[in-house]
Amino acid sequence: METSDRFSASQSEEGRxxxxxxxxxxxxxxxxxxxxxxxxxxxxxxxxxxxxxxEIIGQHFSxxxxxxxxxxGLPARNLRxxxxxxxxxxxxxxxxxxxxxxxxxxxxxxxxSTSGQIVGYAKxxxxxxxxxxxxxxxxQSEQQFRLLVEGxxxxxxxxxSPxxxxxxxNAGAQRIKGYAPSEIIGEHFSxxxxxxxxxxxxxxxxxxxxxxxxxxEKESVRVRKDGTPFIAHVIIDAIRSNEGALVxxAKxxxxxxxxxxxxxxLETAREALxxxxxxxxxxxxxxxxxxxxxxxxxxxxxxLELARRRVPDDEKLVRYLDNAIQGARRGAVLTQRMLAFAxxxxxxxxxxxxxxxxxxxxxxxxxSLGPGILFQQxxxxxxxxxxxxxxxxxxxxxxxxxxxxDAMAKGGLLRLEGRQEDEHVRLLLIDDGxxxxxxxxxxxxxxxxxxxGVGKGTGLGLSMVHGMMEQLGGxxxxxxxxxxxxxxxxxxxxxxxxxxxxxVASAANNGGAARKRSRLSILVVDDDSxxxxxxxxMLDDLGHHVIEAASGSEAVRVLSQAANLDLVIxxxxxxxxxxxxxxxxxxxxxPGLPVILATGYxxxxxxxxxxxxxxxxxxxxxxxxxxxxxxx
Numbered sequence: 001m002e003t004s005d006r007f008s009a010s011q012s013e014e015g016r017x018x019x020x021x022x023x024x025x026x027x028x029x030x031x032x033x034x035x036x037x038x039x040x041x042x043x044x045x046x047x048x049x050x051x052x053x054x055e056i057i058g059q060h061f062s063x064x065x066x067x068x069x070x071x072x073g074l075p076a077r078n079l080r081x082x083x084x085x086x087x088x089x090x091x092x093x094x095x096x097x098x099x100x101x102x103x104x105x106x107x108x109x110x111x112x113s114t115s116g117q118i119v120g121y122a123k124x125x126x127x128x129x130x131x132x133x134x135x136x137x138x139x140q141s142e143q144q145f146r147l148l149v150e151g152x153x154x155x156x157x158x159x160x161s162p163x164x165x166x167x168x169x170n171a172g173a174q175r176i177k178g179y180a181p182s183e184i185i186g187e188h189f190s191x192x193x194x195x196x197x198x199x200x201x202x203x204x205x206x207x208x209x210x211x212x213x214x215x216x217e218k219e220s221v222r223v224r225k226d227g228t229p230f231i232a233h234v235i236i237d238a239i240r241s242n243e244g245a246l247v248x249x250a251k252x253x254x255x256x257x258x259x260x261x262x263x264x265x266l267e268t269a270r271e272a273l274x275x276x277x278x279x280x281x282x283x284x285x286x287x288x289x290x291x292x293x294x295x296x297x298x299x300x301x302x303x304l305e306l307a308r309r310r311v312p313d314d315e316k317l318v319r320y321l322d323n324a325i326q327g328a329r330r331g332a333v334l335t336q337r338m339l340a341f342a343x344x345x346x347x348x349x350x351x352x353x354x355x356x357x358x359x360x361x362x363x364x365x366x367x368s369l370g371p372g373i374l375f376q377q378x379x380x381x382x383x384x385x386x387x388x389x390x391x392x393x394x395x396x397x398x399x400x401x402x403x404x405x406d407a408m409a410k411g412g413l414l415r416l417e418g419r420q421e422d423e424h425v426r427l428l429l430i431d432d433g434x435x436x437x438x439x440x441x442x443x444x445x446x447x448x449x450x451x452x453g454v455g456k457g458t459g460l461g462l463s464m465v466h467g468m469m470e471q472l473g474g475x476x477x478x479x480x481x482x483x484x485x486x487x488x489x490x491x492x493x494x495x496x497x498x499x500x501x502x503x504v505a506s507a508a509n510n511g512g513a514a515r516k517r518s519r520l521s522i523l524v525v526d527d528d529s530x531x532x533x534x535x536x537x538m539l540d541d542l543g544h545h546v547i548e549a550a551s552g553s554e555a556v557r558v559l560s561q562a563a564n565l566d567l568v569i570x571x572x573x574x575x576x577x578x579x580x581x582x583x584x585x586x587x588x589x590x591p592g593l594p595v596i597l598a599t600g601y602x603x604x605x606x607x608x609x610x611x612x613x614x615x616x617x618x619x620x621x622x623x624x625x626x627x628x629x630x631x632x
Contacts, residue, residue, distance in 0.1 A: 407433030552577025
């Protein structure tokens, strides 16, 4: 080829390279001389460095560096590296014409002559600011996330390898499980499981479930470093690569022990509330039934006694009537038990010597217990009198003694002990029988709950005693262990000096019965027609003049019209107007006219405590005693 042709071809090739460089706008491509002076400048350089060619050609390239880098001699060092190694490549902050910074990827290639001398440098710069910002944002995000995870103390958050080895450990994991990072990272997570769970393969089953379904969640017992168990809520998430390969597991554990305790406490409180509501509902029902039954018994007893007095001298007929009266009285005892359970029993608290009461019934207790049970009693010399209804207390002690006997099928010992406390006397009934398990003990005071089998117990005994003790201002407690016997304690309030004992009360009643009685004009009020008729007949048999009223409002009309009334006997539980409300009307209309309240209930408003009571069901002698007690 001719020389002119080669020169023409060379110029043509150089032109193509120049056109290529001038067309590039995403890269700054320019030349430096051997001293670092800019000798060329392409549009890419102009676009992101901001200099026109005329402004920068002839200037040293170090002006693209910040002051700190220039002070460190980085421009010269980069040229030296390119000279020594044949290439410099790096990233760093550079300065635009307007003073703003950008992150640059730089390549510097040395240009040599045919003799190997450095004649300059080719420099290519790319603006990677956006990528740098994204990387920085990602780095900050990862750092914040790491700080977040490490700062969480309520949750154990850590990573596992696909095999279950602990790969990370946050502060929550250390707090909850007790291990420092140096103690647990690299160890298998199965050490958090109980020995039984490890033997059944629960740790690997959890990982397998997370791998299969992507997630595993469960609440179960885990073990801390010190060996103490806790209830953990566990979540395990499988972590996969972009290609879907399993790279590990993220595990989050929360200690829910206190939460579970709170839930159990709440459930216990709910059960207690439900039980209280159930007991109250049963008590209302039982009290209502007992009240109605009392009215029936009152009519039956009164009528039988009147009939008994008028029958001819027929031995068989008299025996039949006596049997009927006996049955009615037993029914009255049953209603008293029902009312005691419902806490509506009409109790007559007196000052009772507990030691004397137990000694007086020791013969009955021994015969009730049978030959297989040894009976002992222990009371201190000085024991204060207690406030109690002696008849009901005897029934309660007998009931508890029979329960103890039934718990000692093979024989045993029953001890009754009295102990003086500050404001109470404590009566303990201690047996060495079979005792009760926790569930039986928990339900022991429930009405109708019995362990004696079908037909062998009503289930009202303990609940009746409990109701009576509550009504007297005391309490009943039970402690028992399966196979170790049972102790029942009756806490009875100390009696104040105003109460009379049973003997004094009986003497007063007997003395009153001997009085000479005058004929009285008596208003009898009851909404039950049978009770009303029965009370009228018993009073009429005693020679009194009787006026009847079937309601409180009818009684008020009688009071406004009748003259020379001596006494009002009224039922308490009546619709619209109770006996207490009627008594208030009597005081307003006829001050000084005495009122006797006939009731089987104990829960009567406190404002009526001064009213004399007549307990249902009552007989004719009870009427006589109540009237005589008024000293009319």
